[in-house]
Amino acid sequence: MKQTMKIAKWELKKNLTNKSFLFSLFLTPALFLLFFFIPQLFDDSSESELTTVFLKDDIGAYETIENFVEQQPFLEWELVDTELPETDIIKQLNEHDNQAFVHLDEDSLAEHSFTVYTSDSIDSSFMSEVNVLSDPIKELQLERLELSDEQLAVIQAPFMFEVEETTSNAEATGGIEDVASEEELLSKLVPGIFAGIVLFSIVISGMMIFQSASQEKKEKIAEIILSSVTPNELMQGKIIGYFFLGIIQVAVWLGVAIPVVLWKIDMPVMQYLLVPEVLIFLVIAILGYLFFASLFVGVGATIEDVSTSGNFQGLVIMLPFVQFIFFGPLFSNPDGILAKVLSFIPFTAPGTLIIRLSLLDQWPWIEIISAIVVLFISVLLFMRLAGKIFKTGILMYGKNATPKEILKWMMQ
Amino acid sequence: METILTVNQLNKYFKDKQVLHDISFEVKRGEIMAILGPNGAGKSTTIRNIMGIIQPDEGSITFEGETSIPREKIGYLPEERGLYKNVKVKDIILYLADLKGYPQDKAKERMMHYLEKFDLAGKENSSVEELSKGMGQKVQFIASIIHEPELLILDEPFSGLDPVSQDLFKREIRELANNGTAILLSSHQMNLVEEMCHRLFMISKGKRIIYGDLNDVKQEYANFKCIIRYDGDQNVFNELPSVERIENEEGVVTLYLEKDVHVTKWLHALPETLNIYELTIDRVSLHEIFVDIATGEQNSEEGSVLQ
Numbered sequence: 176m177k178q179t180m181k182i183a184k185w186e187l188k189k190n191l192t193n194k195s196f197l198f199s200l201f202l203t204p205a206l207f208l209l210f211f212f213i214p215q216l217f218d219d220s221s222e223s224e225l226t227t228v229f230l231k232d233d234i235g236a237y238e239t240i241e242n243f244v245e246q247q248p249f250l251e252w253e254l255v256d257t258e259l260p261e262t263d264i265i266k267q268l269n270e271h272d273n274q275a276f277v278h279l280d281e282d283s284l285a286e287h288s289f290t291v292y293t294s295d296s297i298d299s300s301f302m303s304e305v306n307v308l309s310d311p312i313k314e315l316q317l318e319r320l321e322l323s324d325e326q327l328a329v330i331q332a333p334f335m336f337e338v339e340e341t342t343s344n345a346e347a348t349g350g351i352e353d354v355a356s357e358e359e360l361l362s363k364l365v366p367g368i369f370a371g372i373v374l375f376s377i378v379i380s381g382m383m384i385f386q387s388a389s390q391e392k393k394e395k396i397a398e399i400i401l402s403s404v405t406p407n408e409l410m411q412g413k414i415i416g417y418f419f420l421g422i423i424q425v426a427v428w429l430g431v432a433i434p435v436v437l438w439k440i441d442m443p444v445m446q447y448l449l450v451p452e453v454l455i456f457l458v459i460a461i462l463g464y465l466f467f468a469s470l471f472v473g474v475g476a477t478i479e480d481v482s483t484s485g486n487f488q489g490l491v492i493m494l495p496f497v498q499f500i501f502f503g504p505l506f507s508n509p510d511g512i513l514a515k516v517l518s519f520i521p522f523t524a525p526g527t528l529i530i531r532l533s534l535l536d537q538w539p540w541i542e543i544i545s546a547i548v549v550l551f552i553s554v555l556l557f558m559r560l561a562g563k564i565f566k567t568g569i570l571m572y573g574k575n576a577t578p579k580e581i582l583k584w585m586m587q
Numbered sequence: 588m589e590t591i592l593t594v595n596q597l598n599k600y601f602k603d604k605q606v607l608h609d610i611s612f613e614v615k616r617g618e619i620m621a622i623l624g625p626n627g628a629g630k631s632t633t634i635r636n637i638m639g640i641i642q643p644d645e646g647s648i649t650f651e652g653e654t655s656i657p658r659e660k661i662g663y664l665p666e667e668r669g670l671y672k673n674v675k676v677k678d679i680i681l682y683l684a685d686l687k688g689y690p691q692d693k694a695k696e697r698m699m700h701y702l703e704k705f706d707l708a709g710k711e712n713s714s715v716e717e718l719s720k721g722m723g724q725k726v727q728f729i730a731s732i733i734h735e736p737e738l739l740i741l742d743e744p745f746s747g748l749d750p751v752s753q754d755l756f757k758r759e760i761r762e763l764a765n766n767g768t769a770i771l772l773s774s775h776q777m778n779l780v781e782e783m784c785h786r787l788f789m790i791s792k793g794k795r796i797i798y799g800d801l802n803d804v805k806q807e808y809a810n811f812k813c814i815i816r817y818d819g820d821q822n823v824f825n826e827l828p829s830v831e832r833i834e835n836e837e838g839v840v841t842l843y844l845e846k847d848v849h850v851t852k853w854l855h856a857l858p859e860t861l862n863i864y865e866l867t868i869d870r871v872s873l874h875e876i877f878v879d880i881a882t883g884e885q886n887s888e889e890g891s892v893l894q
Contacts, residue, residue: 178686181682181685181686182686185682188678189671189673189674192674193673390671394669394670394671394672395667395668395669396668396669396670396671398640398663398665398667398668399663399664399665399668399683399727399730399731400683400686401638401640402638402640402658402661402663402665403658403659403683403686403687404686570640
């Protein structure tokens, strides 16, 4: 174990002092944040464009409309009450950008249809925004009917359509339940996202194991190292070293991401993150890492030159990403038969379990525990097989191993 | 001299092919013991068995009488060797010392001493990829002796070295042996090793050919040979006494003499009519012995032991 830890420490140190690793360590969250913020920047710039809306008011609605528009924070409008003839205004619209004109006359009111003239170039969202004018005009129309306040209140009260699942607690009132289920969702989703990031990061660093094992062969240092440690110690040292590298990676990413998320989104992330469920998510993520790491370290030891490796090794590298193909169906039906089957296949189990546990209201405990046990047994099995492949593969110089050779080593 | 390593009746098979046949030898403290043989003879396989990198199918290996091999007491320079590329020289040396369980402060001290000795002073902070191939080999050599091993195993230590570095390595290996380190080195370049080893084990196709003290081997197998650059009738050589074999090529003749020839008497037998430009007389080299034995020109089916 002492030798294993020495190797783990070395692998960690080797990467942490490597400029390109450090560069990517900080560049990755920076890129994510950049992609997160760039669309927002564009949104901001388009929102700041002011649209001048000319109203020629023949029905006495201007004041109501003006009050209404002021109360809508998302409308970037400048209202102008105009008495100019229609032709003059239309001419003006042709000469300027971001202008619109609506003639509010009795005929249009009676026909329930108003014509809107706009400049050639106008904010794309204006045509949907302009529909908000129907509310104050409707109000004016109702006022003209001289209804009583009660009648007005009845007519103006909106209808609500609330979804209530038959399995949910029928006694709770709709409003309270909404808040409760949202909280429940977040309390699962936040640890789920966290575990997803952990899994993603350590699978990425697991892929670095692949490179590290292959490099050991290519740089011909394996035999020197193996004169001091056993192949198993070397393999385990690598797995542990890259595990901690993955954890450091997650810590840096979250260290950058959490403050930004807290700043941009008003959500008590930490409150949802520090819950007991996180432990189960982490167990799944760590088992997932160990599974893929043993796969990679074994296969890495069979390849000297990645560029000439055959399809077989290439396929193995793609295996952790197979689970992403199923994310769509899993999201739409986290308790379906596909989700249940994928939970028991070690290649897809980590991702599947994390998604399912994030989305399901009630955890199917027996299924989860048996899936974790299956994953655990697969990890032990794969570690053994990887050990056998690693032992022979790492000392085979000059060529990549064929699938037939690998199979033979595994049977030994 | 105290025996450190004993290899006894080693047999190894790769698939159905036997690659080592009953290999037995010893390495003693303070001696340089050479395993010699052509490429593919089984030298590296023997060494890998000693290092525990592969397991023998039959036979035993003992270190100071114990069957468990203490890896921290052995220094090893494999034939296929390299270093991590993107790390500093001092980091890799200290890491390898650490894996042997050698104290870091002492390792640091020894590292600086050897870097200076090998003309690498000031390179400790350089990245390995900045080093030339020769420098890299020196760093590998330093790494193999950094932990003061009792037994140093060098597999083809001179391959790829320039003559200056070869001399440097030879000097250092001799010095280590003088200070009591047992050295086992393998090489296919027999002439290089001939001048420095005390005992040797010749191997071909996984079988022992000769094993024994260098001087004994030479006395037993290395007859005298006389090389003459001459002008005149070549038939005179056929009439000379005590000549086993003659190789004649464009004015240069090599005469292989019989085992118990008296050299000065034999020289007198050279005819006065012969016009000699150059004459050397010497024992045949290990290389020639090896070629002779391996190709069966001398009578040795089973191989011999001289002790």
